[in-house]
Amino acid sequence: MRALHVITGLGIGGAEQQLRLLLGRLPLHCDVVTLTNPGPVADGLRADGFRVTHLRMGGNRDLGALPRLVRVIREGRYDLVHTHLYRACVYGRIAAHLAGVRTLVATEHSLGAAEIEGRPLTRATRALYLATERLGSATVAVSETVAARLRAWGVPAHRVHVVPNGVDADRFRFDPAARSALRAELGVQPDDFVVGGVGRLVPGKRFDLLIRAVADLPGARLLLAGDGPERPALSALAAGLRAGDRVHFLGARADVPEVLSALDVFVSPSREEAFGLAVVEALAAGLPVLYRVCPALEDLPPGRAPGSLRIGDSAGELTEELRKRRRAAPGLREPPAAAAHYSIAAAGERLTALYERLLADPPHHPTHHHHPTERARS
Incomplete structure (x- = not known):
């Protein structure tokens, strides 16, 4: 054939x-x-x-x-x-x-x-x-x-x-060595609270919401993996909110598993998704996930993705959820059933x-x- x-x-x-x-x-x-x-x-x-x-x-x-x-x-x-x-x-x-x-x-x-x-x-x-x-x-x-x-x-x-x-779940499994290496490369301290997002920098991904939320959380850092036409506007937004030194624009990356290992929580603020592949990859990395829309999770029976939470369209709400995640004790970084399902x-x-x-x-x-x-x- x-x-x-x-x-x-x-x-x-x-x-x-x-x-x-x-x-x-x-x-x-x-x-x-x-x-x-x-x-x-x-x-x-x-x-x-x-x-x-x-x-x-x-x-x-x-x-x-x-x-x-x-x-x-x-x-x-x-x-x-x-x-x-x-x-x-x-x-x-x-x-x-x-x-x-x-x-x-x-x-x-x-x-x-x-x-x-x-x-x-x-x-x-x-x-x-x-x-x-x-x-x-x-x-x-x-x-x-x-x-x-x-x-x-x-x-x-x-x-x-x-x-x-x-997803190839094994490829996304948490790697502590990769976490240390990427954080060192970016000048991020081992105990810094790091939030992340992955996707094209376009309006529908709503990364502006994520930047606003992190800007209101002193000491938190944001890693954005992806590129697109919104990058200049997002960079200007971060600078205008006096968070430019805490928001890292990584560009399009082939090493997304390593990026995910460097994070403490993953956020997908998109207003539209057909599936939500980046969310499933984050789950495979054992990360807690905050998401706005994700059919991959919404189509599953309840309980398949503990640690994930659907959020609204408010930067203030997202900031508060991130504050809660920073206070929580870190988990074991084991992927949930949803990662194996896909x-x-x-x-x-x-x-x-x-x-x-x-x-x-x-x-x-x-x-x-x-x-x-x-x-x-x-």
């Missing part, structure tokens, strides 16, 4: 790193096409032995990318095309359809109630999404919450399949089973044009 994964870009991001993790767990030949930005994750995939093709797409309206992608799909003679992220889903479904591939899967990584991939949902965005979704065989939702949103949009329930994101091995098994079902009984698309010759299987 040969599969092609098409993704919008391969910079450091949750969907991009999730793809790299998954490809290592799929028992089939996989290649990757990135429409734009062959960044650090592309380098990692190549190091893992996967072929990565950069389509050099110039923007959302670069229609010349479509025939280039059709050609890649035809030449690769793929049994299945799997798309990731909005632009890749739109172009990838059309290209796979034109190339005659009968089995088309798309993963919806970032659909919120009012945003998709951090951008506001518009009527046009939704219409284009639904028009191209009809070309597919299945749409994978990364959480039950996203599955419900897709069904509410009008995606037929039988085409929606839940395959939650996964294993990358389980995600790989679920996705493989879906592929096998779809390939055994591909849906009938009357307008499909099949390959002129039988596709090779491996």
